[in-house]
Amino acid sequence: MHMADALISPVVGATMWVAAGATLAYCSRTLRQTRQEQLAPLMGVLGAFIFAAQMINFSIPLTGSSGHLGGGLLLAILLGPHAAFVIITSVLTVQALFFGDGGLLALGANICNLGLLPCFVGYLLIYQPLLGPDPLACSARRVGIATALAAIGGLQLGAFSVVMLTLFSGISSLPVDGFLLLMQPIHLAIGLVEGLATAAIVLFLRRARPDLFSSIAPASSIKPLLGAVCLATALTAGVGSWFASTQPDGLEWSIARTSGATEQTDHARSWPAVDTSTSLEGLLGAAATLSLILGIGFLLRRLSK
Amino acid sequence: MSRIDDTLRELRSLDSFAALPNTLTRLDPRAKILATFFYIAVVVSFDRYTILALLPLAVYPVILAALGDVPPSLIARKLLIASPFALMIGIFNPLLDRAPLVDLFGMDIAAGWVSFASILLRFALTVSAALLLVATTGFHRVCAGLNQLGVPRILTTQLLFLFRYAEVLAGEASRMGTARELRACGRRRLNLGVYAGLLGHLLLRALERAQRIHLAMLARGFDGEMRGPHQLAWRRTDMFFLVLCAACFALARSIDLPRALGHILLGALP
Amino acid sequence: MSRHLIEARGLTYRYPDGTLALSDISFRIGHGEAVAVIGGNGAGKSTLLLHLNGSLQSGAGEVRVADLPVGNATLTQIRNAVGMLFQDPDDQLFMGSVFDDVAFGPRNLGLPESEVAGRVNDALATVGARHLAGRPPYRLSGGEKRAVAIAGVIAMAPSILVLDEPSDGLDPAARRRLINLLRSFSHTRIVATHDLDLVLDLCSRVLVMNRGRIEADGKPQAIFTDTELLARCQLEPPLSWQRRS
Structure with missing residues (x-):
């Protein structure tokens, strides 16, 4: 789910830009060090693939609605999290610039929610540990479960992040518990479906071209990434809470709302004169x-x- | 699958205006990128109940569209397509925030409606500014500008590749989708198995294409380094444009122009 | 020895899965010759072409360009000497604008930007595409894409051109322009194609491939009258001849 410029405050937007920029710098340095020169066309074409794939919908069993691929997890499985993050960043940038999806200020937040979380948390902290060092040797069922859990994990965190960032921004009047109740279950369903779709594609590819996996997915270690994710989280939380404490308009207002306290006069004062x-x-x-x-x-x- | 073709047309249509010769397309992309960011920062920095003071900022997209020969209807259509998220989250404001805020000729207007209108206005301003950045600069030059502003080359290269091959791959996806629909006997929707097969094949083709592109790059001396000089020349007009924009945005941020104007007009009336 | 000479000696190649793709290929192509490589689908034409600039390297046999053996040590020189036109121009036009795409090779050669611009303009003028310089590749027709792809190759100033299905997907007028353009070149030209009428118009020599071997090597007139050979290799005489008879 894309966050929009209209619903985000400059401080939150800028913070997420810093987090996204730092991750990008880290990923681009790591990728440069691997010196795989076939990576440029490979990443480019796979970005185009994700872009095209997001336009194709499939029907979700039993519900009558339809979903599409997010792509971050699939890319991470294919190319590793660093390349996947850069690709998702490029897809989101094109969507923001050409289709107004999200907008430029919210781009940093969207990159973190839809790129950082699925690629690093979903893949590195859920998918990889569940499948162990040799994912090709795992059974189809195990791959399916791990992929679904990774997708759900990534999306749950993403949805939570959307709620928190919207709240910190203080533009929307949605109360925190209501918004969470709206977002988390929806994204549980979306995550499950996305996980199944990703698993189906991964398994298809594994049957059709088993050679691909060994050749393109580089091994990566968790440690520096854990550091990056922690840093980004700490940064976001720090700035967010600082912002929330200086701007009672946002967080506290929502909390006051949900606890039932209505301060009508407070709003009336914010408009110079009625x-x-x-x-x-x-x-x-x-x-x-x-x-x-x-x-x-x-x-x-x-x-x- | 006509949706894919529509999206492709949208992708190309915006970029094509950048080929027109006019004052805006001749400006250094960096000037326009920085102005756009400053503009968006100013727009979103207003208080959540602000409507009036935001209005003068509409002059920026209007001028850009006029100077860049971009039809307003195109921008309006794109805004409409992109609006659902802002609408969906924003519409809760009037439901949840019912305290009266404005008295309009005896009619109470709830704070929620005011903030909802403000959200829509912000949305229209920020998104049209971003769309017009591409329309008056061209994606190619936006990437060159970003590169010069310090964005890692790995991302700008990636953006250019993505933009180049989105068209090719979406074409393939569209043809595969049409071929499926022709044999689907009216079942329009994809179940998961068919979907995975379709996307899997598309992915295989994409990987093969990446291999061929890599060969074609190697055949012309590629050694892992993308070279594109794009020596952008920062001229006095670029500086002038940026300073002028910054000054106008700062003015609009600090003075509630419509209210002042209304005050003067009201005073002039008998 | 001439820069324009290309030679294969006992070239043999197996795909990673073990299928034999090329088997004991030998030929020698001299300065300025225009040679067609024809054969049915899967005969090994594209695989052979990929060996000519070292994109593929085989265990047995060798390719020599201007008397340099193709190998990892000589790859840069070989690729500067052998220009390769790929079958799908979309694979070759990967940069954001026509100018940048044609400039890709010269920039990789490390030329100063003024010389890059000169080469790009010359190459575009040669293929009649100067007016397209500022366009993005997706706004080109099939014939324009092919012309720009050729410009990208000749901007590297190769002495040998290797072309894979150059007339594929072109309308008749664009195909005719392409043939005239290729005829005007003084490079050594090696063309893999199913377009046998193009062979008649352009080439003075034909290599016929079948199942990874060279079945015949001779003048077009002789090859195209050998109906038994053509049938064996999934081919038939050029359409312009069939109409006449």
């Missing part, structure tokens, strides 16, 4: 501003022809 003359003034000003802007646009269009 009387008819100022709203007339505002409406008039808004109309004048908009007509000015449209006038400028029209004029420029005329002049540039």
Whole structure:
């Protein structure tokens, strides 16, 4: 689920940009060190594959709804988490720039939620430990279960992160418990489906081209990544809580909401004055501003022809 | 599978405006990237109940679209397609936040509606700014600019490859999907097994293509290093554009222009 | 010895799964020759072509370009001398704009940017695509893609051109322009193709491949009149001849 610029505050957005940027720098350094020169076209084409795959929906059994692939976990299984993270970053960037999915400020948050969590937490901390050092030797059932658990884990954390970041931002009025109750079960279902789809593709590939797995997926160790994930989490939590304490508008307001305390007068004060003359003034000003802007646009269009 | 073809057309349509010769496309991409980021930061920095003070900022996308010859209808359509998430989360505001905030000619308007409108406005402003960045610069040059601004080359190369081959692979996906639909006897939806087979084949083809591209790169002397100089020339006009944008955004951030304008107009009325 | 010479001696190649793809291939192609490699699907044409610039290297036999053996030590020189045009231009046009794509090779040669620009412009002018320089590859027609791919190859200033199915997917007019362009080159040209009429128009010599072997090596007239050979190799005479008879 993409977070949107409109629902995110600058501090939260900037923090997540820092976290995403740090992970990107770390991944790009690691990838440069491996010196696999076939990686550039491979990553590029697989990014395009994920992009195309996300446009194809499949029906979810028993529900009548449909889902599509997120791709982070699949890529991590194929290429390792570092390359997968860079690929997901590129897919999200293109979606933000061309389709307005999420927007640029929220891009950092989306990269962390949909890239960092599935690639590093889902793959490195769930998938790999469950399958051990030789995933090719594991039974199809075991691969399926591990993939599903990894996908669910990644998405649950992602959904939780979306709720927390929305809350810290304080733009939406959703209460924390309600929002969590909405997001976590939905993403449990989505995670299960995504896990099954990913497992089905991995198993298909393993049958069709077993040679691929040994050749392209590099071995990677958990330790430096654990460090990176912890750092990013600490950073986010630190800045988030600092922000929440300086801006009562966001977190505390939501908590006050959910606990039933309504402070109506508090809101009324935030708008300078509630009387008819100022709203007339505002409406008039808004109309004048908009007509000015449209006038400028029209004029420029005329002049540039 | 017409959805894939539509998406592809969308992908290309935005980029094609960057080939038009005009003042904006000639600007250094870095100037536009920095201006866009500053713009978005200013828009989202407003208080959650702000509507009026945000309005003057609409001048930026309007001017960009006008100077860049980008049809407003295209941007509007893209905004509409991208809007569901902002709508879905935002619509809870009026339901949850019912305290009256504004008195409009005797009508009480709940704070939730105000913040909801503010969310939609922010959404429209930030997203159209990002879309117009690509439309007036071209993805190719955006990547060059990002590279010069310090984004790792591994990501900018990746972005260019992705953009280049999204078209090729989506074409393949679309043809495979059509072939399936023709034999699906009216069952339009994919079950998981068929889906995995379809995507698995697409993935195999993608991997084979990556191999062929790698061979083609090696045949022309590739040694693992992507070289693209794109010596971007920072000129005085670029500086002027950036400073002008920054000044305007800062002005809009510090003064509630519509209210001031309304005040003057109201005063002028008898 | 001439830079334009290419020679194979006893070349044999097995795929990783053990299938024999090339078996004892030998030939010698001289300066400025235009040679066609024809044969049915799976005859080994593409595999042979990939050996000519060292993309594939086999255990038995060798390829020599301008008297240099193809091997890891000589790979850079070999690839500067042998330009390779791949079957699907989409695989070859991987950069974001036509200019950058054609410049990819010269930049890898380490040339200064002014010379890169000169080479790109010359190469694009040769294939009649100067006006396309600023376009992204996805906004090119099939014929334009092929022309730009060729420009990308000749911008490296190779002495030998190896082309895999160059007329594949072109409309008749684009195909005719391609043939005229290839005829105008003075490079040594090796063309793998199913387009036998292109062979008649372009090539003075034909290698016929079947199941990884060279079945025949001769002038097009002689090869295309040998109906028994053609049938054995999943081929038939060029269409322009069939209409005449």
